[in-house]
């Protein structure tokens with residue numbers, strides 16, 4: 001049971017493709033829930049959110065459709081996003097939002113005005129007051145601790161479900177930032193395609209993700225894993241409703257190949273950096289965060305392909321919200337040392 005917070009007038013929200021985090025000023029991170037909403041057939045009011053909705057998705061509950069309101073880091077299902085945010089905000093503060101709290105959130109670098117507006121409106125309709133926005137790569141870097149401390153240049157890479165946020169930090173300044181539409185969802189889609197092509201099985205997105213999480217590595221050679229199929233999900237259509245044996249031995253290769261577009265993007269970013277910053281990175285290298293940083297073998301994989309040292313952040317899935325918390329607690333974190341954020345030109 002979450003503690004009741006009597007006065008939550010300033011909060012931070014990381015509305016992610018896979019999960020939502022909420023932080024209340026003075027109370028730290030108080031909520032981490034899957035960004036999922038469950039609906040019963042023929043009803044417009046959701047019946048479950050977050051963890052409960054994920055359980056329904058995994059169990060394949062008859063007559064229930066589970067939707068993912070955020071896709072690729074942007075609001076894809078507006079009404080579901082509003083309902084989910086309202087529910088999570090009440091859960092996080094332990095009460096109905098009578099007073100509209102000020103909210104700090106982040107958007108991917110280069111997000112279109114339509115995407116920014118949708119996120120703003122979703123938060124406003126869910127009961128938030130003034131909405132302040134920073135770019136996600138900056139929040140991530142503050143959350144890893146790098147943004148404040150980097151002496152020599154380093155690259156912060158947060159691989160989420162729908163977006164990879166990348167920032168270059170040098171002498172306490174962000175010198176480059178971009179958000180690439182790539183994440184764990186793309187790896188799941190690669191699994192869907194490969195299982196269909198290789199084994200003739202039709203699996204949905206949720207099943208593919210379960211398989212990815214069970215295999216969990218880029219270099220495993222393993223035996224059979226049984227993954228339960230489901231026929232009730234809006235996250236991806238699946239024609240299977242019973243248990244389904246998928247041979248997982250090829251999954252590490254699918255994941256490695258699936259990561260190659262990201263490797264290409266990161267190579268391009270590194271090549272475009274000023275020579276001195278690129279040379280400095282030989283020392284500090286890359287700090288990896290986001291849920292995909294938990295993939296076993298991803299550190300040597302990226303280090304090998306990019307020829308730079310790679311380290312994983314301490315709490316990879318919380319870097320964005322921790323960075324937002326840093327700003328919430330001390331807005332000076334944004335201006336220390338004249339730190340400026342230069343939006344990506346891409």
Ligand SMILES: Nc1ncnc2c1ncn2[C@@H]1O[C@H](COP(=O)(O)OP(=O)(O)OP(=O)(O)O)[C@@H](O)[C@H]1O
Nearest residue numbers: 016017018019160161162163184290291292294295
């Ligand atoms: N242990 C794990 N091993 C491999 N992948 C994982 C693991 N845990 C989570 N993931 C994957 O990480 C991704 C979610 O990461 P994260 O929580 O950082 O995303 P998000 O912040 O919600 O999304 P985004 O920032 O892209 O909007 C999902 O694709 C999920 O399958």
Ligand SMILES: [Mg+2]
Nearest residue numbers: 016017160320
């Ligand atoms: Mg994220």
